[in-house]
Amino acid sequence: MPVESVFSRxxxxxPQVQKPIQYVGGELNATVxxxxxxxxxxxLMYPDAYEVGLPNQGVMILYEVLNEQVDVLAERTYAVWPDxxxxxxxxxxxxxxxxxxxxxxxxxxxxxSFSTELGYTxxxxxxxxxxxxxxxxGRTDDDPIVIAGGHAAFNPEPIxxxxxxxxxxxxxxAVLQVTxxxxxxxxxxxxxxxxxxxxxxxxxxxxxxxxxYDVDYLPDxxxxxxxxxxxxxxxxxxxxxxxxxxxxxxPKQPLVPLAETVHERMSVEIFRGCTRGCRFCQAGMITRxxxxxxxxxxxxxxxxxxxxxxxxxxxxLSLSSADHSEIGEIAKGLADRYxxxxxxxxxxxxxxxxxxxxxxxxxxxxxxxSGLTFAPEGGSERIRKVINKMVTxxxxxxxxxxxxxxxxxxxxxxxxxxxxxxxxxxxVQIATLASRVIEAxxxxxxxxxxxxxxxxGGFVPKPHTPFQWASQLDxxxxxxxxxxxxxxxxxxxxxxxxxxxxxxxxxxxxxEGLLSRGDRRVGAVIRKVWEGGGRFDGWSEHFSFERxxxxxxxxxxxxxxxxxxxxxxxxxxxxxxxxxxxxxxxLWEDWQESIASSDDGAEVEDCRWTPCYDCxxxxxxxxxxxxxxxxxxxxxxSPAASPVRA
Amino acid sequence: xxxxxxxxxxxGRLRFSSHRDFQRxxxxxxRRAAVPMAYSAGFSPHPKVSYANAAPTGTASExxxxxxxxxxxxxxxxxxAALDASLPPGLDVxxxxxxxxxxxxxxxxxxxxSVRLPSLTLAEAERAVGLLLAAEAVTVERVMKDGKxxxxxxxxxxxxxxxxxxxxxxxxxxMVVRHVTPAVRxxxxxxxxxxxxDLVPAAPGPWIWAATRLAQGPLQPDGTVGDPLDPDRAAVGxxxxxxx
Ligand code: SF4
Numbered sequence: 038m039p040v041e042s043v044f045s046r047x048x049x050x051x052p053q054v055q056k057p058i059q060y061v062g063g064e065l066n067a068t069v070x071x072x073x074x075x076x077x078x079x080x081l082m083y084p085d086a087y088e089v090g091l092p093n094q095g096v097m098i099l100y101e102v103l104n105e106q107v108d109v110l111a112e113r114t115y116a117v118w119p120d121x122x123x124x125x126x127x128x129x130x131x132x133x134x135x136x137x138x139x140x141x142x143x144x145x146x147x148x149x150s151f152s153t154e155l156g157y158t159x160x161x162x163x164x165x166x167x168x169x170x171x172x173x174x175g176r177t178d179d180d181p182i183v184i185a186g187g188h189a190a191f192n193p194e195p196i197x198x199x200x201x202x203x204x205x206x207x208x209x210x211a212v213l214q215v216t217x218x219x220x221x222x223x224x225x226x227x228x229x230x231x232x233x234x235x236x237x238x239x240x241x242x243x244x245x246x247x248x249x250y251d252v253d254y255l256p257d258x259x260x261x262x263x264x265x266x267x268x269x270x271x272x273x274x275x276x277x278x279x280x281x282x283x284x285x286x287x288p289k290q291p292l293v294p295l296a297e298t299v300h301e302r303m304s305v306e307i308f309r310g311c312t313r314g315c316r317f318c319q320a321g322m323i324t325r326x327x328x329x330x331x332x333x334x335x336x337x338x339x340x341x342x343x344x345x346x347x348x349x350x351x352x353x354l355s356l357s358s359a360d361h362s363e364i365g366e367i368a369k370g371l372a373d374r375y376x377x378x379x380x381x382x383x384x385x386x387x388x389x390x391x392x393x394x395x396x397x398x399x400x401x402x403x404x405x406x407s408g409l410t411f412a413p414e415g416g417s418e419r420i421r422k423v424i425n426k427m428v429t430x431x432x433x434x435x436x437x438x439x440x441x442x443x444x445x446x447x448x449x450x451x452x453x454x455x456x457x458x459x460x461x462x463x464x465v466q467i468a469t470l471a472s473r474v475i476e477a478x479x480x481x482x483x484x485x486x487x488x489x490x491x492x493x494g495g496f497v498p499k500p501h502t503p504f505q506w507a508s509q510l511d512x513x514x515x516x517x518x519x520x521x522x523x524x525x526x527x528x529x530x531x532x533x534x535x536x537x538x539x540x541x542x543x544x545x546x547x548x549e550g551l552l553s554r555g556d557r558r559v560g561a562v563i564r565k566v567w568e569g570g571g572r573f574d575g576w577s578e579h580f581s582f583e584r585x586x587x588x589x590x591x592x593x594x595x596x597x598x599x600x601x602x603x604x605x606x607x608x609x610x611x612x613x614x615x616x617x618x619x620x621x622x623x624l625w626e627d628w629q630e631s632i633a634s635s636d637d638g639a640e641v642e643d644c645r646w647t648p649c650y651d652c653x654x655x656x657x658x659x660x661x662x663x664x665x666x667x668x669x670x671x672x673x674x675s676p677a678a679s680p681v682r683a
Numbered sequence: 684x685x686x687x688x689x690x691x692x693x694x695g696r697l698r699f700s701s702h703r704d705f706q707r708x709x710x711x712x713x714r715r716a717a718v719p720m721a722y723s724a725g726f727s728p729h730p731k732v733s734y735a736n737a738a739p740t741g742t743a744s745e746x747x748x749x750x751x752x753x754x755x756x757x758x759x760x761x762x763x764a765a766l767d768a769s770l771p772p773g774l775d776v777x778x779x780x781x782x783x784x785x786x787x788x789x790x791x792x793x794x795x796x797s798v799r800l801p802s803l804t805l806a807e808a809e810r811a812v813g814l815l816l817a818a819e820a821v822t823v824e825r826v827m828k829d830g831k832x833x834x835x836x837x838x839x840x841x842x843x844x845x846x847x848x849x850x851x852x853x854x855x856x857x858m859v860v861r862h863v864t865p866a867v868r869x870x871x872x873x874x875x876x877x878x879x880x881d882l883v884p885a886a887p888g889p890w891i892w893a894a895t896r897l898a899q900g901p902l903q904p905d906g907t908v909g910d911p912l913d914p915d916r917a918a919v920g921x922x923x924x925x926x927x
Pocket of ligand 1: 312325326327644645649650651652653654655656662
C-alpha cells in the first residue's frame with residue numbers, strides 16, 4: 038500500500054518558519070523511489086539541523102549505497118527546529134523524510150547516525166513527532182527498527198532504552214547485511230514479529246541489540262557484568278571494517294542542497310583510520326587500521342563528483358590527510374589538473390610540520406588560499422608526551438615560520454585543556470608558545486601584523502581509548518585554567534595583541550562526558566532533559582547545563598561519578614561487550630605508559646611505518662593495513678569543449 | 684563578452700527557496716552545464732551574473748529574470764536546455780535571449796500576481812478587495828531583519844479583482860502591483876485585506892494563501908504588465924516563445 042506524502046499538510050506550515058527550504062527536499066542527486074516496489078525501506082536520520090546533517094558524509098554514503106539496490110529505498114530525515122516542531126504538534130504533522138515526505142513510522146528501519154552524543158535529545162523529538170514509542174520496549178510490529186550508528190554508537194548504553202539496535206564501525210557493508218536479514222525475514226512472512234527480526238540481526242554478531250543483554254550492578258554502583266539473556270546471542274558484538282576503499286567510491290553523486298549548509302563543498306575521503314596513537318582520540322582508536330584510497334581512485338572521485346555536483350571546492354578528507362602515502366603526488370596531480378579553473382582544493386590537516394605548508398601551497402596554486410591550523414594539542418612538551426603527540430616546540434616554530442614566510446598572515450593553533458596529569462602550568466605555557474610563534478612569524482615574514490589564534494577545547498575522556506579510565510576535569514577547574522591562560526596572554530605586552538584566544542566554558546564538556554562514558558542508567562537523564570524541553574544540545578543557544586544537572590539529580594544520577602571519577606583496571610566498563618578490536622590490556626598498558634610519560638614513558642609510534650605493536654585490531658577484526666605507494670600518477674584531463682557554445 | 688537574459692520559473696515546493704538559495708543553485712548549475720562564464724577581474728573573481736527583483740521566499744513565480752555574461756558566444760536555446768537540465772526540477776529555465784540595448788532591471792516596473800486564498804470564501808474575499816480598493820491608504824506592519832516596518836499596501840496596488848478557481852471555486856486575487864521601495868509583497872496585500880475587512884480564517888488552522896507571480900515588466904498603457912524581453916527579441920529579430 039502506498040504511503041501518503043505529508044507535504045500537502047506541511048506546506049501550509051512552511052510560510053511561518055525560518056528557512057523553509059530545508060524541509061522540502063529536491064536536492065540535486067536526491068533519489069525518490071516507488072514505495073511499493075521496494076522490499077526494504079530505510080529512513081536515515083542525522084539528528085541535527087539540516088544545515089549540519091545534509092553534508093554529513095556517513096548519511097550521504099549510506100543513502101546512495103542503499104538506493105543503488107534495486108529493491109531497497111532510502112530517504113533522509115533531519116531534526117526540525119523548534120519553530121516547526123511546535124507547528125507540527127499543533128497541526129498533527131508527523132516527523133517526515135525530506136525526499137518524499139513520508140512519515141518515518143512507515144519505514145522498516147530508522148537508522149540514526151550519531152557523530153556526537155549531543156544529538157540524543159533530537160532522536161527523542163523525532164521519535165515522538167513520528168508517533169514511535171520512545172522506549173524500544175513499547176514498540177510494536179508497526180514501528181520501524183531503530184538502529185544507532187556513527188562514532189557515538191561505540192557506547193550506545195545511555196540510549197539503550199530508546200534504540201532497538203546499534204551498529205559499530207563502517208556502515209557500507211553493514212547496512213546491506215541488515216537489509217538482507219530484513220528482506221529474508223519479510224519474505225518468510227515476518228515470523229515472530231520484531232522480536233524474531235531482532236534475534237536474527239543479533240545472531241549475525243555484527244548488530245548489538247541491547248534488550249538481549251542484562252546488566253547487573255555491584256552495591257557501589259559499578260557494573261558487575263553484562264550477560265546475554267537468551268541463547269544464541271553473542272557475548273560480544275564486533276565493529277565493521279570496510280577493506281579496499283577503492284571498491285566503495287561513495288558518494289559518487291554528492292547531494293547538493295539549495296539551502297545553505299555548513300560545508301559548501303564536496304568531500305572525498307582519501308583514507309580511513311589513523312594509527313598515530315594519540316591517546317585522547319577516539320576516532321583514531323576505533324577506525325583502525327589505516328586503509329588508503331589509491332591516488333587514481335581519488336582522482337576519479339574528484340572528477341566524477343565535480344561533474345555531478347557543480348561544486349567549486351573539493352576537500353580531501355581523512356583524520357590526518359597529510360599522512361596519505363602519496364599525498365605529495367595527489368596534491369600536485371590535482372593542482373595540475375585544475376590549474377586555471379575555478380575549482381579549489383583543500384586539505385584539512387593539522388599536522389605540525391613544514392610539509393603540510395608545502396601541500397597547502399601546492400593546492401592553493403589556483404589563487405584561493407585556505408587557512409592553516411596546526412594542532413599541538415598540549416601546551417607543554419611534558420603533556421604532549423602524556424597524550425603521545427610527539428611534537429616538539431621547535432617543530433612548531435619551524436612549521437609556523439614556513440607558513441608565515443610563505444605569505445600566510447594568520448595561523449590557528451589547536452589545544453586541549455583538562456588532559457590527564459595536566460596542571461595549570463601546562464596550559465599557561467600555551468601563552469609562551471604563542472608568543473614564540475608570533476616572534477618567529479614576524480622574523481620570518483618581515484611583517485609586524487601577522488596573527489595567531491589559539492583555539493582550546495575541553496578534553497572529554499572517550500570509550501575505547503587509553504584515556505577511558507581517566508578522571509575528567511570538572512568544569513570549574515577547566516574554566517579557572519582557561520582564565521589563567523587568558524590572563525597570561527593579556528599580560529604579554531609585546532605579543533599579546535597579536536594572539537587571539539577562542540574557548541568555550543567547561544559545562545557542555547561535562548554533559549558530553551556523562552553521555553560518552555555513561556551506562557544504561559543515564560538514559561533516564563536524557564529522557565528527563567528532553568521532557569523539560571532539551572533540544573539541539575550541540576548549539577550553545579539551545580544548550581542548558583542547568584537542565585541537565587537538574588534532570589540528573591531528579592532521577593538520582595550522580596554526574597561526578599560518571600565524569601570526574603577515575604576508573605580502576607578491573608572495573609567492568611559499560612562498553613566492554615562491544616568490540617572495537619582494541620585489546621583492553623593494551624589500552625590499559627598504554628594508559629599506564631601515559632601516566633609514566635612525564636618521566637620515562639615510551640613513545641608509541643605509528644604502525645604504518647614501524648612494526649605492529651599489537652593493539653589487537655588487525656588480528657581481532659581480520660583486517661590489515663592498506664597503504665601505498667602505488668607508484669601511479671594522475672594524468673592531465675583533456676578539457677571538453679563547452680556544449681553550449683554557439 | 685556576450686550578455687544573455689534568462690527568464691526562469693520558481694515552481695511547486697521550490698517556491699520556498701530564498702533568493703540566496705537560488706543564487707548558489709544557479710552558479711553551480713552554470714558550472715555543471717559548462718557555460719563559459721565571464722569572470723570579474725580582481726583577487727577573487729566572480730562569474731558575471733546580475734539578478735533582478737527576485738520573488739520573496741515562499742512565493743512561486745513564472746517570471747524571474749537574471750542576466751549573465753559569457754566569455755564565448757553561446758547559442759541561447761542550447762544554453763537554456765543545458766541550464767534547465769542542471770537546475771533542480773522546480774527551478775525551470777523558460778527562455779534565454781541575447782541582450783539588446785538598455786537595462787533589464789529598469790524595465791521591471793510592476794508585477795502581475797495571482798494569489799489563492801483558501802482561507803476565505805469568495806464573498807468574503809470580494810468584500811475585502813472592495814474595501815481595500817476604496818481605501819486611501821492601508822498601513823501594514825512587516826517584521827524585517829532590523830525590526831518592524833510600516834508600509835502602505837494600498838498605494839502601489841494598481842488593479843485588483845477576485846475570481847473563482849474554475850476547478851474548486853477557491854477565491855483567487857488577481858492583481859497588478861507597482862514596484863516601489865521598500866517593495867510591497869503579496870503577503871502585505873493579504874495582510875491589508877485582513878486589516879480592512881477584519882477577517883478571521885473560515886476554518887481553524889494557519890492562514891493559508893499561495894502567491895504566484897505571473898509576469899513582471901513594463902507597465903502598458905492599458906494597465907497590464909508587458910514582457911520585458913520584447914526589446915531584446917526585437918533587437919535580434921527573434922519571436923516570443925509560445926505559452927509555457
Ligand atoms: S594490530 Fe598492529 S598493525 Fe594493526 S592497527 Fe594495531 S598496531 Fe597497527
